[in-house]
Amino acid sequence: MEFLIKIVYILIFPGLLFSTVFGLWLAGIDRKVVARMQKRVGPPVLQPTYDFFKLLGKETIVPSSAARHTFLIAPYVGLVSLVVTALFIPIGGLQAFGGMADMVVILYLITIPSLAIIFGGSASASPFAGVGVSRSMVTIMAYELPLILVLLSVGRAAGGGLVTFSMEQVTLYQQLFGSFLLDWRLIPAALAMLLVIPCEVGAHPFDVGEAETEICEGPLVEYSGAPLAVFKLSHAIKMFIMTALFAALFLGGISTGMVWLDVVIALVICTAVTLVCMTLLHAITARLKVEQVFKFFWTVVSGLALVSLLLVWFVD
Amino acid sequence: MTYEIFKHFPVLAIMCYFLGAFIVTLAGKRRVLRNVVAGAVMLISLSLLLSLVVPVMVNGEIITYWMGNWEPVEGYAIGIAIEVDALSLFFGLLVAIAVALAGFYSFRYITQDDANGPFFTLFLMLSGGVMGIVLSGDLFNIYVMLEVMTFAAVGLTAFRTWNPNAREAAFKYLVVGSIGSTCVLLGTALVYGQCHTLNLAQISAMLPGNMNPTMIFAFAMLFTGFGCKSFMFPFHPIAADAHGAAPSSVSVLISGVFTKTGVYGIIRVSYFLFRTMGLSSMQTMLVFIGCLSMFVCVTMALNQHDFKRLLAFHSISQIGYILTALGLCSAIGIAGGLYHAINHTLFKGLLFLTAGAVLYATGTTYLDKLGGLARKMPQTAALFLVGAFSISGIPPFNGFASKWMIYQATFEKAAETGSIGYALVTVVCVVTSVLTLASFIKVGQSVFFGQLRPEYENVKETPLSMRIPMWIMAALCFLTGLFPDLMIKYLLGPATAAVLNTARYIDAAMGAGYAEATAYFDSYLAEPVLTFAGTWDPVSWLVLFVIIMCAVTLVSLAGKSGRGAVTLTDDAKHATFFGGEEAQYSHVASGDLFWGFKHNLRGYLGFMSRAHSGVTNDYVVWGVCAMAVITAYCFIFM
Numbered sequence A: 001m002e003f004l005i006k007i008v009y010i011l012i013f014p015g016l017l018f019s020t021v022f023g024l025w026l027a028g029i030d031r032k033v034v035a036r037m038q039k040r041v042g043p044p045v046l047q048p049t050y051d052f053f054k055l056l057g058k059e060t061i062v063p064s065s066a067a068r069h070t071f072l073i074a075p076y077v078g079l080v081s082l083v084v085t086a087l088f089i090p091i092g093g094l095q096a097f098g099g100m101a102d103m104v105v106i107l108y109l110i111t112i113p114s115l116a117i118i119f120g121g122s123a124s125a126s127p128f129a130g131v132g133v134s135r136s137m138v139t140i141m142a143y144e145l146p147l148i149l150v151l152l153s154v155g156r157a158a159g160g161g162l163v164t165f166s167m168e169q170v171t172l173y174q175q176l177f178g179s180f181l182l183d184w185r186l187i188p189a190a191l192a193m194l195l196v197i198p199c200e201v202g203a204h205p206f207d208v209g210e211a212e213t214e215i216c217e218g219p220l221v222e223y224s225g226a227p228l229a230v231f232k233l234s235h236a237i238k239m240f241i242m243t244a245l246f247a248a249l250f251l252g253g254i255s256t257g258m259v260w261l262d263v264v265i266a267l268v269i270c271t272a273v274t275l276v277c278m279t280l281l282h283a284i285t286a287r288l289k290v291e292q293v294f295k296f297f298w299t300v301v302s303g304l305a306l307v308s309l310l311l312v313w314f315v316d
Numbered sequence B: 001m002t003y004e005i006f007k008h009f010p011v012l013a014i015m016c017y018f019l020g021a022f023i024v025t026l027a028g029k030r031r032v033l034r035n036v037v038a039g040a041v042m043l044i045s046l047s048l049l050l051s052l053v054v055p056v057m058v059n060g061e062i063i064t065y066w067m068g069n070w071e072p073v074e075g076y077a078i079g080i081a082i083e084v085d086a087l088s089l090f091f092g093l094l095v096a097i098a099v100a101l102a103g104f105y106s107f108r109y110i111t112q113d114d115a116n117g118p119f120f121t122l123f124l125m126l127s128g129g130v131m132g133i134v135l136s137g138d139l140f141n142i143y144v145m146l147e148v149m150t151f152a153a154v155g156l157t158a159f160r161t162w163n164p165n166a167r168e169a170a171f172k173y174l175v176v177g178s179i180g181s182t183c184v185l186l187g188t189a190l191v192y193g194q195c196h197t198l199n200l201a202q203i204s205a206m207l208p209g210n211m212n213p214t215m216i217f218a219f220a221m222l223f224t225g226f227g228c229k230s231f232m233f234p235f236h237p238i239a240a241d242a243h244g245a246a247p248s249s250v251s252v253l254i255s256g257v258f259t260k261t262g263v264y265g266i267i268r269v270s271y272f273l274f275r276t277m278g279l280s281s282m283q284t285m286l287v288f289i290g291c292l293s294m295f296v297c298v299t300m301a302l303n304q305h306d307f308k309r310l311l312a313f314h315s316i317s318q319i320g321y322i323l324t325a326l327g328l329c330s331a332i333g334i335a336g337g338l339y340h341a342i343n344h345t346l347f348k349g350l351l352f353l354t355a356g357a358v359l360y361a362t363g364t365t366y367l368d369k370l371g372g373l374a375r376k377m378p379q380t381a382a383l384f385l386v387g388a389f390s391i392s393g394i395p396p397f398n399g400f401a402s403k404w405m406i407y408q409a410t411f412e413k414a415a416e417t418g419s420i421g422y423a424l425v426t427v428v429c430v431v432t433s434v435l436t437l438a439s440f441i442k443v444g445q446s447v448f449f450g451q452l453r454p455e456y457e458n459v460k461e462t463p464l465s466m467r468i469p470m471w472i473m474a475a476l477c478f479l480t481g482l483f484p485d486l487m488i489k490y491l492l493g494p495a496t497a498a499v500l501n502t503a504r505y506i507d508a509a510m511g512a513g514y515a516e517a518t519a520y521f522d523s524y525l526a527e528p529v530l531t532f533a534g535t536w537d538p539v540s541w542l543v544l545f546v547i548i549m550c551a552v553t554l555v556s557l558a559g560k561s562g563r564g565a566v567t568l569t570d571d572a573k574h575a576t577f578f579g580g581e582e583a584q585y586s587h588v589a590s591g592d593l594f595w596g597f598k599h600n601l602r603g604y605l606g607f608m609s610r611a612h613s614g615v616t617n618d619y620v621v622w623g624v625c626a627m628a629v630i631t632a633y634c635f636i637f638m
Helices: A003-010 A016-037 A048-057 A068-088 A101-108 A110-123 A125-158 A167-177 A186-202 A224-248 A259-284 A290-314 B004-027 B029-050 B053-058 B086-112 B119-135 B139-157 B163-195 B200-209 B215-228 B238-247 B248-273 B280-302 B309-325 B331-362 B378-391 B398-417 B420-448 B463-483 B486-498 B502-508 B536-559 B594-598 B603-613 B616-636
Strands: B063-066 B081-084
Touching: A003 A016, A003 B029, A003 B086, A003 B420, A003 B536, A016 A224, A048 A224, A048 B238, A048 B536, A068 A101, A068 A110, A068 A224, A068 B215, A068 B378, A068 B536, A101 A110, A101 A125, A101 A167, A101 B200, A110 A125, A110 A224, A110 B420, A125 A167, A125 A224, A125 B063, A125 B398, A125 B420, A125 B536, A125 B594, A167 A224, A186 A224, A186 A259, A224 A259, A290 B004, A290 B420, A290 B594, B004 B029, B004 B063, B004 B086, B004 B119, B004 B420, B029 B053, B029 B086, B029 B119, B029 B248, B053 B063, B053 B163, B063 B139, B063 B378, B063 B502, B081 B086, B081 B119, B081 B238, B081 B280, B081 B502, B086 B119, B086 B331, B119 B139, B119 B502, B139 B163, B139 B215, B139 B248, B163 B215, B163 B238, B163 B616, B200 B248, B200 B502, B215 B248, B215 B309, B215 B502, B215 B603, B238 B248, B238 B280, B238 B309, B238 B398, B238 B420, B238 B463, B248 B280, B248 B502, B280 B309, B280 B420, B280 B603, B280 B616, B309 B331, B309 B420, B309 B486, B331 B398, B331 B463, B331 B594, B331 B616, B378 B398, B378 B463, B398 B420, B398 B463, B486 B502, B486 B616, B594 B603
Parallel strands: none
Antiparallel strands: B063 B081
8 A cells, every 4th residue: 555655656646647747737827828918819728738749749850960879868867857856845745755855955856857958958969059058057057056045044944943954844844833935034035046946947038048049949959759848848847846846945834734735735836936937037038148147146146045044044 | 803814904905016016017018917917916905905894894893903013012102003993994995996996997098008017016006005004003104105105196197208298297296296295294203203103093192182382383284294195275286287197097096096195194183193173273274175175176177178187176176075074073074075085086086087988099188179979989978977977966876975965064064053154165065066067068068979070980989898997986986876874884984983083093002091091082982973954865766766767668668659750860851950051060069168157257267277377386386385374374273
């Protein structure tokens, strides 16, 4: 029985099946609402799902100058490690596999999908991909600094005098003492996190690495068929994971006593965070230049996170 | 005692290397005979040390061996001792493994050099010197071995005499390295003047009662000297030259093993002899130097255009992690630092060997002249990726496990001392880690991926005898990362306990009760407890990964059924996309990468490039300044 429940966690909820469906749905919502904000009708909400299945049926072209194995394996490694990460993030207090990976591990685990895109693109031997690889890496360098500052602030606040990296501890603390979003000291960190999410996901205005209009989607330029579908899916699941991480870090205190209701609330929060930090930003901004992204994250966003760290450190 | 026989093993392990060094010369030009002798020597030493794991690591014995049976007389050590506790054995194992793998790789690798006769003599001298340092229980003996090691390393750096860079690097190494040797010698002499003994155990029993300004000076000298051998900031530039110019298998030793003796020396000096690590000022100094080494070297690495120079700077950056962790003086910090030490030897060894494979196949390691080699050398590319993921700390490889422990150690230290500075150290560690990742993406894109240069159309995969050591290292990188619990139980835990338990070391050498009689040691410490701020379970991660990978594979196989086939032919459809233009050779690599980052930090990066002028005089000035600053700091804060 125990084993069956684990398998359900892994394959259905919140693992493979659910994160696929929910991620694609989030991507659809995102596109629809952006369109509405720009006074367009927009595609149906299920459009990313349709696209995914359409791509699966297409021919996979491997460029003759590509490093074939890396090119074909990279998308799957990225997708799978992303789904594994989903199992480690508490969703509405429900922890599929708690006590296996903490915040810092998650910080590293979510770079694996980005690496998959980078090495996949690198292996395609296209100069467009080369530029994209360079830019994607700069965005990773850009958001990693504020992200660790945010995590340390939360870890300090949840440690109660000590420090912790544990996600369970963060959830538990918030259930006892209220969500961190309501703690004024952590509001700058929450803002910083809201800006880190679109950068990590690669959404406007921080999508320099995959800029369609400049470098033809950078690392993805040579991809087609199933591997491209997998990359698109990873992108969608990443939206789900990053917003779920935000919910767990800053809104983990919501508890009704019923697990299913908590989960539903958490998913609503995920959607809301997506709308705020990805859809809204997408609709109102144009793409930044790569050096602007880097500068913005190492000054403004890191500054916000650092303020929070100082506040939780010195103000009781 | 049942362990009587093991007493002779450590000294035999050292002697094997030295004997081997001279016997291989007798083999002359007979390559097979030479390889057999060298291989046998390396394997014997490795197995001797492995057989010590059970008594020393598991049962907690400390092996003391008095050379010529000159045992202490009336509480004074008059002979030379070989003393092996868990810490010594930990470093000894690391040395033996790296030497064996690098040695087997060299058999084929150095056939490209014309005059490869003296190679194994120097190689085994270097190995013997390093082994002598980590197993010795005598301060002057350590100095002698340090010199043996340094001169062998200088000779090996200049091994490719046709290469002017190699000769220049060897010269720099000789000059700056001699600052370190001089410091160690001076420190040793002062300590001898004060304590009238050179035995490590006896010195550490006597020094706490004899601390005076001379001894503070001696500490500063020994610290700087061993720091120089570990190439910590600001001694790092010579490492870049030396690693870059030496043959790759020697770089494995210089980076993976030679620098570790410096770390080992710092541990022995600070934790054992002078026991200064309890002072917060000493902790701050070590952590500060560690952070500087880490950050300065990683940013220098990002700027490099040569594969091996880039790796060399990363070596020092990783040494920075180790020093930072050791400077925390907490059980988890020490364990994390030692863990990183062994991981660094493995992944950096692997990376240097892949660099050697690239050099062997193409004749260059210059990043701007390579590209697309993954198509011709798929195994080397895969091995490179394992090494790159390990060093950048990508789970589940070993670099992550140790870095994760270091992050916790620094962050817990911050909570414990209430000082936010240590939390910023955690931030520096994480940022360094991501910059490391960036520079390995640069190598990957420049060397293994991207477009294949026309001149490398006929490049072949490296021979099997060179690939096997690389595969072993890659497997070790994976396994040591996958089972951190076992590592802690059998290697790191005992070694950490040994670092913190000076009294046991003293008693083992000088007789039971000696340490307590000096009245500076309360009693034996309990086994150190590692407290973790978080959790990481690599095995479960791997199981989940495999399950989901199987599910995804099944789904995609089920969905295939004829559609979505992978096609691979050489026509226009499969050519690289150039926006409709005609295809041409165009490789985005090396200096083209990370423009946004370089642009924003251009002031800092430009300053750093100018400061690393390559002039020996400048580096000597840096070294002397470091010595002066460390000495002044010790006098003010100790």
